[in-house]
Amino acid sequence: MDRPMKGIRILEVAQFTFVPAAGAVLADWGADIVKVEHAVTGDPQRGLVRVLGHDAHRSGSSFAPIMEGPNRGKRSIGIDLANPSSRPVLEELVRRSDVFLTNYLPGVRTKLGLTVEDIRAINPDIIYVTGSGFGSQGADSDRGAYDATGFWARGGSADGVMPADADQMAFMPAGAYGDNIGGMAIAGGISAALVGRERTGEPSVVDVSLLGVGAWATQFTVNLALFSGGPLPKVQKKSAAVGNPLTGSYKTSDGRWLQFSMLQPTRFWNEFVTAIGLEHLVDDERFTTLQDISAHSDEIGGWFADTFAARTYSEWIEALQGLSGPWAPVQNSWDLGNDEALIANGRIAEVVDADGTIQRLVANPVKFDDAVVQLDRAPQFAEHTDEILRELGLDDDELIGLKIAGAVT
Incomplete structure (x- = not known):
């Protein structure tokens, strides 16, 4: 069973990446995701031109990676949820769904009639899922957040990678970094809720916050600080274990880097020095x-540093292929997208x-039954409106009437 969510219907009323990323994972796993977009503007992420200094689109291509990643495999319907004429359509979609998934703020959900009480009044058995900035309780429950604020800054990661004398705050290593990690957490929560409903008959209300995901990611130091009774002092962080040049x-x-983690140096010593051309140390x-x-780690480390500095990154990748001790090249995004292990395991998929052009995307990390990953592209804005409305039983006259009323696109 390589698509275990086949037959599960999810109604996604969400935008940007945090919650839509969860929908993308579930679509990869076989769920039918109907993505509700604003009837005029669509998902605001469609309008982003540049992301972290990079072009989000390419002239002449409909493919936009920032939309494809968190929205592949879904169907899009354009609905103006504020238009009363659209309400019957929304309610019928709710009736036919197993999960209602949203990242709208509580105040907006109340205004649009999307609270758990509103949705459960239509479908008592639906699993109600929210992705929030800071959780569903407390003073910050109605505050919005992006992963740069809720996950990276407030969630501890930014402080964790900054030295004490930093001149500027460290930023996330990639756009939507916390959003995509959080999306996996939401997908897991939905999966658990579906199992729970099947076993007990009770539908859950699920909430996953960016702050909670951030705290989970940094829990080692958070737990240690709580145990210690105060903030942990800043220490100089090194990629090396003290006294171990392996x-x-x-x-x-050529200015690239290699990372080694041979925590048992005597075990790997002869193999390592042979691989890097220092056979006289065997x-x-x-x-x-x-x-x-x-006792000689500084001296040995100097020899190793000089040796690695004498050859290029690609030369070392070739020379170290047979090395059994743990090591890895420090890869950039292009390297990672062409990583042989990812490709062999289907984690880079077409x-x-x-x-009609073949593109490549990162697949979600969960693999079922060694099956070949099958990705479907993200929908164009409101691409499936007519198809979905006809599935709900509307005829052409009713469909045109909704469009005239501005309720749907």
Whole structure:
């Protein structure tokens, strides 16, 4: 069963990435996702021209990665939820759904009649799911957030990667970084709620916050601070274990980096020094124990650094292929998108865009039964409005009437 969510129907009233990313994961797993977009403006993320200094679109192509990633595999319907004429359509969609998924703020949900009470009055068995900035209770429950604020800054990650003498705040390593991590959490919560409903007959109300996901990601230091009774002092963070030159990062001649994590240096010593061309250090009596290596770690580390600095990144990737100890190249986004392990496991998958062109996207990390990943492109704005309305039983006259009223696109 490579698509275990097949037959599950999810109504998504959400925008940007945090909650839509959850819908994308569930669509990958086989669920039928109907994405409700504003009848005029659509998902605001469609309008982003540049993201973190990069072009979000390419001239002549309908493919926009910032929309495709969190929205692939869905169907889009354009509805003006504020227009009373649209209410029967929304209610019929709710009746036919297993899950109602939204990131609208509580005040907006109340205004539009989308509260859990409103939705459960239509479908008592529906699982009601919200993605929020700071949780469904407390003084901040009606405050909006992006992952830069709720996850990265307030959630502890930004502080965790900054040294004490930082001149500026460290920013996320990628756009929608916390949103995509949070989307996986929401998808897991929905899956658990579906199992719970099947076993008990009781539908859950699920909430996942960006702040909660951020705290979970940084829980090691959060838990330690709580145990210690106060803020943890800033310490200089190194990629190397103290006294072990077979751990840490080394720079290549072309400015790239390699990371090594051989925590048992005596076990890997001969193999390592042979692989990097320092065969004269094999079985060197000066470095036969962990204590010996630790005592000379600065000197050894200097030899290793000079050695790695003499060859290029690509040369080292080739030279180190057979090395059994844990190591990895420090990859950029292009490297990662072409990573052989990801490709072999189907985590970089092809999708045909609206222009008929084959594109590639990162697949979600969960794999079922070694099945080949099958991705469908994200919908164009309101692309499936007519199709969905006809599924609800509306005839052409009713459909045209809704369009004339401005209720749907």
